[in-house]
Amino acid sequence: MAWKMKQGYELVVGLEVHAELATRTKIFCSCPTTFGAVPNTQCCPVCLGYPGALPVLNAEVVHFAAKAGLALGCRIARFSKHDRKNYFYPDLPKAYQISQFDQPLCEGGELLISTAAGEKRIGITRIHIEEDAGKLIHDERGTLLDMNRCGVPLIEIVSEPDIRTPEEADAYLRKLRTVLRYTGVSDCRMQEGSLRCDVNLSIRKPGEAFGTRTEMKNLNSFVSVVKAIEAEYDRQVSAIEAGETILQETRRFDQRSGQTYAMRRKENANDYRYFPEPDLGPVIVTETQLAAWQGELPVLPDARKAAYMAQYGLSAYAAEQIVSERAIAEYFEQAAALSHAPKTVANLLITEVFRLLDGEDAVICISPEDLARLADMTEDGEINNNTAKAAIAGVWQTDETPEDYVNRLGLRQISDAAVLSPLVRQTIEENPKMVAQYYGGKASVKRAIMGAAMRLAAGKANPDMMMRLVDEALDGQENK
């Protein structure tokens, strides 16, 4: 049964997303950031928190974080600073995290999302830079610590509490991921942990002030974010209706039971004692840098979507599918430029090419030229849609051109009336019963007659042409 919101209770959600920046080295030391290395082989005194070690900021982190901010429409602070967030946990070697508290790098952006209900702007409060912690693994023998990830640079993107439905949350996350991947500053793979989401959720009766919010951390997929929101909303509504108060606390979402559970109260009682980081100077961004970084930004998804709709007449849906990944958008643009049937290019792309793509970073194994050619051949009636799709699959990863493929397999569509008319006549002659049914008033039989004629043509007939000839033959005959 699909989840539904309860009448009279508005859902208020803000999302805090952490994205790992794709720099070569960590934020405060020169250790590599590669994922999946042997545990504890990418560490140094700085990221291990050894005595005497000191942090030094990676210039590329400022670059990437500012680009993310620019892509999300934020104001970039010319001057911001680092602060220490103090707490004890085994994955935090200095027992403080170097973050940014009251003067973050970016503020005041927004993200445009579209759901079934339409378009909406979700505000972005701030983006700041900070260091990641190590990784704790739990097994029967105990808790194990791998420090490779410690010190990997993160940006924390905090949204305004503008989200009102689980669908909006999902749309926000997907759009955010798309935009960040466009800029190249993060690869945003949730399964590898380079994209993480915490949910802040409260409910209220319309018109009331914001209710007490709870926090849910470490949700590791878009689906679990959605499910966690649904579960927590339900819980809070039930609680309010039962006359209970909502406690401000951190909760864990359990995927199996689909419920949220309060984490131990101790974890909630943290006083982080923020104070300015004395080991680091200010984060300074100059006008020159900003101008250069703005210039580095690619054309972003919203702009591209609008362009495709205006320039090529694509539907909103098709355009959205194509702009979901920059590599795909750029591919489309190349192919569309080479074709006089860009809509067909789009269609082939989002049906057959997408079907063949395997995984997130899969490469499209048919060149833009070839796809353009296939689109043109389809548009010109040389081949039909099914042939086009088969050809894509056929030349995928081979050196064969679509022309050669079509010719080799004799898939060229017959559009010649001189060839098809006899086949139509033959079909009519061989199927007197169906013809009689048609004249008897059963209009739907025409499709079956068409199908029979297509089979006679071994599927190679141009369907539009065939339809026209069948029409003429049946209706024209009637008029005889």
Place this chain on the structure above:
Amino acid sequence: MSETINIRQIAALAKLSVAPDEEERLSREMEAILAFGRQLQELPLEGVPQTQHILDQHAVLRTDAVQPGLPSCAVLEAAPARLDEYIAVPRTVE
């Protein structure tokens, strides 16, 4: 402004334990030191900016290039407890 120092609470934040017989003495000492520190509250400081860094800090940045770190054997040897390639810690409650 009267403050009562909750030694237990502060100690908990700092992951220290204070024996019951020490608590009183420590409380008194802290009180004395803080009274001394409270001189700051009597000063006219409106409009005085905070100095977080002396000597006009410029931004110091590093290029994004890998440098060798510590070999994992050194990391694991220094650890009070280890298991295979990991540092072993008491179970954390999630």
Place this chain on the structure above:
Amino acid sequence: MSITSMTLTALCDALKRKELTPLEVVRSYLDRIHQVEGHIGAYISLEGENALLKAEESMDRLPLQGIPVAVKDNICIENRRMTCASRMLEHFVAPYSATAWQRLERAGCILLGKTNMDEFGMGSTTEHSAFHETHNPHDLTRVPGGSSGGSAAAVAAGEAAFALGSDTGGSIRQPAAHCGVVGMKPTYGTVSRYGLTAFASSLEQIGPITRTVADNALALSVMAGCDPRDGTSVAHPGHFSAQLGMDVKGLRIGLPKEMLAGDVAPEIRTAVLEAAKTLEALGAAVVEISMPTVKTALPAYYIISSAEASSNLARFDGVRYGSRAADYADLDEMYVKSRTEGFGEEVKRRILLGTYALSAGYYDAYYKRALQVRTLVIRDFRQAFTQVDCLLSPVTPQTAPKLGELADPVQTYQGDLYTVTANIAGIPALSMPCGRDEKGLPIGLQLMGPAFSEPLLYRIGHALEAALGPVTGEVHL
């Protein structure tokens, strides 16, 4: 003159001219250590024969070739124990070397050992070491000062040609004064802090402890330098020894009246004022000057240093290195037991104080205000230095107290009055001997100047040293 009584400058000279070999020099020092270390207790760990091996491998034509050095045990040296005089790091071996030490080593210095100190730099007598006490070479029943007590004692007793200390609120200058040697806290950022176990990050510097002012300038010039691994280090514009030998005619020396009005032993006040007169006789102008914020620097110092310390020492949690408690029921107990067992009283006190000052509700009242006071102190110094070239003051309110003389914390903290201001403002401060009290205990004076004025301070100190002659008695061990 015995090798271990020679100044660093003379030693370098002799080694350069091949009148002495590194092996001879190191052997003399090892012999001296063997002779007196049992009485002094300056060291926590000794290199022993290792130092001789290094002496044999010693390369030619390095500025400090063959010079044996003692290093405070909160400074990392690769593959050497570094305890910070704490049970917490009792068995810790540093996997890398501090930049300051690397510079000295590359210049030819040879490590003799790591010296005793107050635990994590917190204290002024070295009695807060978890391991043993260090005795003042001038009077073995007395403290050498702290927290760099071991380093100062080693230099005073001839157990090292010079030593490294660290100064957060006076920890180089005060023991230098108590032991009758020269100590410099450089301008903040002059010497890299990479490899110095952090106590209060925005206040501290590594600095040299030496027998003479010229020695100090030489040692500092080798260890100083901008370090890409320390974001707070700067390229010092000065040449430290450049003004040595220049006279002091026309220089203006200020005596901060608030400092001299404080609770200072009469003999110290007299010795400092005598030194002022000597400078006048040499052609300098001495004026009384007012520095109204001086008193406020002390509470501000304690709030800032404790706050930073509470955060800097949080990394000692028994997880990745250092001492972990033997048994515990869960994670929290592991943390609490490891830290409670690993840290001494004074360290715990400062951590609690710092945690409190940063905690919710108290940040504005304490930490924020301390940072504001800091602005006022910096302005005060800037103003003073428009009127004078340098300031002259006592270093300590009294000469070296007896070992075991328990003072209450607040009283002890008051004793830092003269030294903390230079840390708060980040300016350089030189401590040098200027006399003896009637018990024969050394008295030190302090010269402070604007940021990067070390060459000037060394100039004045050098001239004063020459004019005063030997003021510290011989060490009889």
